């Protein structure tokens with residue numbers, strides 16, 4: 001693999017410019033996807049709103065990297081605005097809401113208050129556990145779980161650490177083991193949705209919402225899984241989860257190759273669009289996390305992640321702040337079947353792109369593994 005060229009600071013500057021405009025022009029609004037490049041501010045018509053943590057998380061990243069008061073104040077305001085969701089039992093996306101927001105706040109400035117919010121959020125997520133099927137249920141039905149839920153076990157691990165409650169840890173581990181058994185196939189591809197009999201706990205069948213078919217591999221689902229199993233290894237030090245994350249990473253790399261950015265579903269013989277950039281952004285950040293956990297094998301993951309970021313930072317994907325596109329990454333798709341956010345910017349694509357850049361900007365070791373030049377985060381206003 002050639003050394004990718006990646007200008008971390010330029011990409012971060014673009015990200016900051018786009019987010020500064022969003023929070024200045026539309027204060028305390030939490031959009032999910034763009035329509036013709038403009039942020040769409042209505043509620044999500046498909047799922048309970050699940051994306052508010054991502055904009056908030058970008059604000060914390062910019063606060064950390066620049067040291068500017070502007071970003072810190074915004075990050076606090078947006079975090080406080082979503083705090084009430086800590087007891088929201090209508091969604092399985094509690095980790096998406098709280099890890100990038102209050103989790104980052106706690107990592108930067110730990111306090112009893114941030115810890116309390118995160119423990120409440122973790123308990124709300126853990127309350128979705130079905131002890132017979134040993135899975136965390138989705139908002140769809142008591143019998144449904146998604147591969148995406150693997151991104152929401154991190155908040156339970158965090159709550160277990162902060163509270164010392166072993167029951168929380170057990171729930172997160174059990175869900176990960178169930179997902180590993182039923183949602184990761186023998187060839188290290190992923191099922192989007194697993195259906196169970198919620199009374200007996202028996203596994204029934206695979207299904208999908210955003211992928212091509214029940215037996216196909218939705219690329220963002222696999223990216224969520226490679227990231228989530230890495231997080232689960234971090235929370236448990238159980239090498240089974242590390243091996244699963246590595247197998248999934250190998251699948252991403254094998255199936256995507258030099259394109260770096262996959263289609264929405266690798267098994268769709270006639271994809272409507274060639275690229276789903278948010279899957280690539282999630283994979284890049286997940287691969288960088290995995291690189292830190294993988295010893296010598298980490299170099300391959302870090303270099304591939306840099307290749308993804310270099311591709312996403314090119315003209316084809318990175319928005320031009322001087323033009324009228326309001327998101328950061330173009331060519332993402334939320335839900336093709338429902339016509340939501342198709343070939344647009346999506347908030348989690350923008351967040352995980354920013355997060356992956358933050359991982360490189362803040363770790364000389366990762367930059368060395370990835371063979372990319374240092375970032376120079378300037379502590380000055382744009």
Ligand code: GLY
Nearest residue numbers: 047148210220334
């Ligand atoms: N619900 C998470 C996703 O669309 O990937």
